[in-house]
Amino acid sequence: MKGLSSWQLYGLMLLFQLGTNVVFGIASPAKQDAWITAGISLILGMVLLWMYSMLYGTHANTNWSGLLSFAFGRYIGAILSVGYVFIFIYSAARNLRDLGELTNNFLLQMTPMWFVMVIFQCLVTYVCYAGVQRLGKLAELNVPIIIFLFLLQIILLVASGTMRLSLLTPVAAEWKPIFTTVFPASLTVPYAEVFAFAAFWSTTMPPKGFRKIAILSAATAGLMFMVLDILAVSTLGPEVFSRSFFPLMTTFQMVNIADFIQDLDPFIVTNYMTSVLFKTSIFTYAACAMISDQWKMNHLRAAVIPVSIIVCLFAIYMADNLSSHLFTGHQWAVWVIFLPFFVVLPMLALLTIKLKSKLQYSPSKGDG
Amino acid sequence: MGPKSIRLSDSNDLEQFTEDLKQTFGSMPDLIFRSAGSSMIVYIAGIVDLQRIEREIIEPLSTQQKTEEVTVKTPSIEQTADYQKTVQALLSGMAAVAICGEEKVILANVAAIPHRNVTKPETETVVHGPREGFVEYIETNIALIRRILNSEKLRMKKWNLGSVTQTEVRLAYLDGVAPNELVSEISNRISSVRLKGIIDSNYLTEHIKDRPLSIFPTIQTTERPDVVADALLKGKVAIIVNNSPFALILPVTFWNDFQSIEDYYLLYSSATFLRVIRAIYIISALFLPSLYVAITTFHVEMIPTELLLSIAVSREPSPFPALVEALIMESVFEALREAIVRLPNMLGQAVSVLGALVIGQAIVQAGIVSVPIIIVVSITGIASLMIPRYEMTFAIRILRILLLLLAGTFGLFGITLGLFFTQTYLTGISSAGMPYMTPIAPVSLKGLKDFLNRKPFERK
Known part of the structure; x- marks a missing residue:
């Protein structure tokens, strides 16, 4: 029995994967076929998660920084670990920035964005300080609320x-945009990002349970994305859907029941804050976990505050405006960061570790 | 302070013993010495039953022959040669009988300590169900519990705490039902209490709470014996303190504070209905003022146009921003609440007239605050009175003010932020080792059966 119960890990992973996609939608470049794209990337994502859990299964008590040194040797492993610390910090900062942009657009137009982000990062710091067990409990508290709100949004929109x-037709008239959207964008965000859990997975659940939960939560999140995509496209039409910054947000602005319930965007943003809180916290926590594993700290708490400050600075200075922020995310970060570090390197590590364990009985010293 | 042990071989020793006692008690006027035959009786007037002393001690002693074994007729007696114990016994209402030629005194329990009769509980009223509340006298309270829990499994541990007051504290639990670790953990916590005096059970609360400074009540207080019995049956433990009509129960969860014992005295459907209503209003007790402030200040577009117009019209004469209005009304309401608790009974009418007239009408007519905020604060006030546990109302009220301030500065963003800080905090606290948010975090399916719904009693 490790630190988290399966329901806690499920909640944590579900909220993590929902993340920013609750407003940004998934696979919007695929226009009316976005839901097919969401489905395909879900299947690929589940394969990816399976691979992660196999990696975890090779050394059930070791986190990612340990696995890195198993696979690539102590020195290269250490360098890569430091790289991952920055990757996680950058990812946390991206999510924080997303939140800042959204809050600035829909909730608090007059409040400076950096201030909103700093305050939110204070909350993240507190959550990370509390640790992964309490993060799990927090997820347990919030999953029912998020699912309830999700259903409520659908009912309101349909009503x-x-x-x-x-508007969903023609179905799959062109396969090219479907596949260019699946790979790499929809696969990496959110499924490949689940790799952040690798930084502290030995404190969550044993590999078998981890695998089951990861795939189950991905399935739930994927189905939710498909439903949201179908709703958004059939409300907005494929063109508006693919051009909007916040397609799902725009969709729910269409809610109007008897001229009484309308303009629900503040509530959507509030809903979104929940999932972003989990995403940012897990990335921040992952960065701290990597640091404390690499330098053998007794407790990762000492890393939380410095890491949070760096996350804040990244988030504030990473982009000039919303367009450049989104452009970096969609075009640059996917290829330079998410794909190599969350997909390619874990695969390499898995291969090396498997090969090494095959060669274990024919000792060849110096290959590690 | 006096000798260690008592020697009473001849009349000189008896004289010495009397002197020692007078010395120890500082020639207290209510320390009474009476001699009967060759023996002497000591007691403190006021806390003993004089008629019983006459009948059960003095009469038999004065009619006794020298050769006979000394006997007193009191049912509860003990013998001791320990001087300090004798002093304590005298203080708790016993009479000490010192007989010349014996090496010890007889302590006869003839206590008649004044105390109140059992009356209705004042703070936890029910429509259906038992109507007895605890009193300040521990023996009565324990008798009330024993009458409900007619079982030899009901066990008690006893302490005398407070270096000056020596207050009797008892830990009650059902053997085999309450986990042993819980009992020993709480025993340890009670044993480690170092206080001069314990006047009320709350003195203990702050010492044995898991987090002494938390604003959330992780220990339940109750003045109902049936609540204690119910808790004991569920495997909890209860602490009963002499001089306090409030027993302590632990562990307790956050959600327990929103369940009333009456839920079990009503049909399961009625109880579930009540719990849902209570939940809705308690949520509004926490959020309503801050939501109103956030939406009217920051997110006006969320309000339907017609409603927005009528709110705008009624807010028009008021010079203050919504946040200030809300704070004014909240503070006035809290002041009224406190005043009504403190005021002498005969002034009640005056305060309610003032409250209703001044705050209800004049403040609006004068254009100081607007009507909607009065409605909001009134609903909130009523809602916060629905919380079954008095202790919990404070946590909700404090949080409400904090959320109000956050809502006034950051709108819905602030409310969400405050909510998450609270949630994170709540996941970290526990009551006697049990996570405070059970059965939601961590989830327990067994606990969820009796959560917002009141499950029907099991039938066999």
């Missing part, structure tokens, strides 16, 4: 009568 399912 408003703005949906036209005919």
